[in-house]
Amino acid sequence: MNPHRIIAGGTGFIGQHIVHNWLAQNIKVTVISRKKQTIHDVFGSTVNGLTWDEFEEAPLPLLHSSSLVVNLTGASLADKHWSNARKQEIIGSRMRSTKLLSNLCAIEADRSPMLFNASAIGVYGLENQGKIFDEDTAITFEQANDFLAQVARPWESATAVAKAHGVHVINMRFGVVLGKDGGMLKKLMLPYKMGLGGTIGTGIQPITWIHIDDIINIIEFLTTHPELHGGINFTAPQWVTQTEFAKILAKVLHRPCILPTPAKLMQLVYGEMANELLLAGQAVYPKRLLEAGYQFKFPDLTSALENLLR
Numbered sequence: 001m002n003p004h005r006i007i008a009g010g011t012g013f014i015g016q017h018i019v020h021n022w023l024a025q026n027i028k029v030t031v032i033s034r035k036k037q038t039i040h041d042v043f044g045s046t047v048n049g050l051t052w053d054e055f056e057e058a059p060l061p062l063l064h065s066s067s068l069v070v071n072l073t074g075a076s077l078a079d080k081h082w083s084n085a086r087k088q089e090i091i092g093s094r095m096r097s098t099k100l101l102s103n104l105c106a107i108e109a110d111r112s113p114m115l116f117n118a119s120a121i122g123v124y125g126l127e128n129q130g131k132i133f134d135e136d137t138a139i140t141f142e143q144a145n146d147f148l149a150q151v152a153r154p155w156e157s158a159t160a161v162a163k164a165h166g167v168h169v170i171n172m173r174f175g176v177v178l179g180k181d182g183g184m185l186k187k188l189m190l191p192y193k194m195g196l197g198g199t200i201g202t203g204i205q206p207i208t209w210i211h212i213d214d215i216i217n218i219i220e221f222l223t224t225h226p227e228l229h230g231g232i233n234f235t236a237p238q239w240v241t242q243t244e245f246a247k248i249l250a251k252v253l254h255r256p257c258i259l260p261t262p263a264k265l266m267q268l269v270y271g272e273m274a275n276e277l278l279l280a281g282q283a284v285y286p287k288r289l290l291e292a293g294y295q296f297k298f299p300d301l302t303s304a305l306e307n308l309l310r
Contacts, residue, residue, distance in 0.1 A: 004065050006113070008032040008097055009072030011042045013182025014174075014215060018070060019047060021216045030062065052097075059104050066113040068223060069105065073097035074118065078187075082147065082272045091151055094118075098158040106165040116219060119156050119171040121208055121235060121284045122148030126276065132239075134287035135231050148276050156231065168229055170222055175235035175284060179212035180308045188249065197250050201263035203243030206283040208235045211298035211307070221294050233286040238300050242281075245301065252305040 010019050010031040022029050023046055030048040031039050032055050039049030055062070063069065074094040080086050098117055105112040124133040126146040131137075141153045156171045163169050177183045191197055215234055222228055240248070250257035266274035286294075298304035 002026050002028045003067055004028040004030070005068045005070070006030045006032065006062065006066050007070045007072065008101065009074065009118075010047075010070075011038050012072060013179060014177055014212065015070075015072050016042060017179065017212050017216055018219065019043065023047070030066070056100070060108065063104060063108055063113055064111055068114045068116065069101060070219070071097055071101050071115070071117045077148075077151075078184075078273065078277060081270070087147060091154070094151065094155045095158055098155060102159045102162040102167075102169075105162040105167045105169075109165045109167070112162070112165075112167045114168040114170070114223065115159065115162055116170040116172055116222070117155075117159050119173045119231065120148065120152045121173050121175050121233065121282050122146070122276075123152035123156060123171075123173055123231070124282050124284065125149040126280050126282070132283045132285055133233075134285045135233055136287065146276055146280075147272065163230075168226060170229060171231045172219075173231055173233045173235070173284070174215075175208035175210050175233070175239075177212055177215065178209050178304055178308060185305075185308065192249060192253050192255050195256050196259050197246055197253075197255060197257050198259035198261060199243045199246050199257075200261045200266060201242070201279040203241060203246070203260075205242050205279060206239050206281045207242055207245045208239040208282055208284040209245075209301065209304070210234055210236050211304040213297050213307075217297060218289065218294060221289070221292075225292055228288055228292055232288055233284050235284045235286050236296060236299055236301070236304070237286055237290060239283045239285075240301055248301050249305055252302070252309050 005022055005027055007015055007019060009015050011033050019029055030050060032050050032052060033039050036049050036051050075090045101115060105115050123139060124137060125144050141157050144150050159169045178185050218234055246257050263279050266278050
């Protein structure tokens with residue numbers, strides 16, 4: 001009998017890579033999404049596709065037959081301006097699925113599959129600029145000043161009920177995910193290829209990133225390392241400044257990096273989103289993964305970008 005895994009939010013950029021990797025391992029995959037047609041459009045008949053309503057009709061037998069649940073559900077941070085309504089959608093879309101899966105896994109308790117729930121390095125907050133964060137950094141899970149922490153902290157806290165019932169939970173604290181078919185890198189391709197790439201704002205803001213292949217490999221690594229649980233930084237060991245990122249990307253693409261973008265212009269175009277996604281950031285180190293012996297396939301930005309773009 002083939003092993004079985006469940007993924008919620010599997011039709012997105014990260015999810016598609018994970019699902020295709022599982023299918024290549026002959027793992028039976030159930031994908032949960034809002035629309036069944038979207039699942040079929042992306043994966044055809046290679047997966048078992050369920051809407052959330054269908055999943056909620058009989059969730060426990062499905063969970064009991066699975067070894068792992070990965071939850072990536074959540075409205076995109078960068079697709080729309082952060083109006084109050086959009087902020088509530090961003091938070092609500094993450095909390096609903098996380099609370100549901102956490103509660104269901106808690107019911108299963110020691111029979112539950114592992115729950116790997118998405119989170120983000122925004123959990124560390126923007127209050128301590130200039131500091132390097134790792135999983136041992138103390139976090140006060142209270143209301144934060146910056147929006148990204150307001151998203152990530154309750155997102156992780158929503159898995160507490162599963163943890164309390166002995167479920168093996170991983171909070172996947174993603175940095176900027178690099179892949180040629182999605183995420184930030186895809187959005188940067190056109191301006192850089194047109195020779196319009198360059199520093200944004202001061203350029204000293206840190207960018208903590210990870211190659212999509214390492215995300216896939218880390219998930220497999222964690223399934224065989226039960227001593228690792230809770231918050232895990234899904235980040236490469238080398239963070240860079242925004243200026244360094246721009247220069248390395250331009251070099252890999254053989255394009256110039258001469259056009260700076262003023263912070264005020266970014267704020268005018270993107271509003272509050274610019275302040276947190278483009279003009280600030282966190283330097284984050286994957287301490288627990290490295291201590292456990294995980295070897296990054298792409299530990300430095302140059303090798304990651306060359307793999308993706310050449």
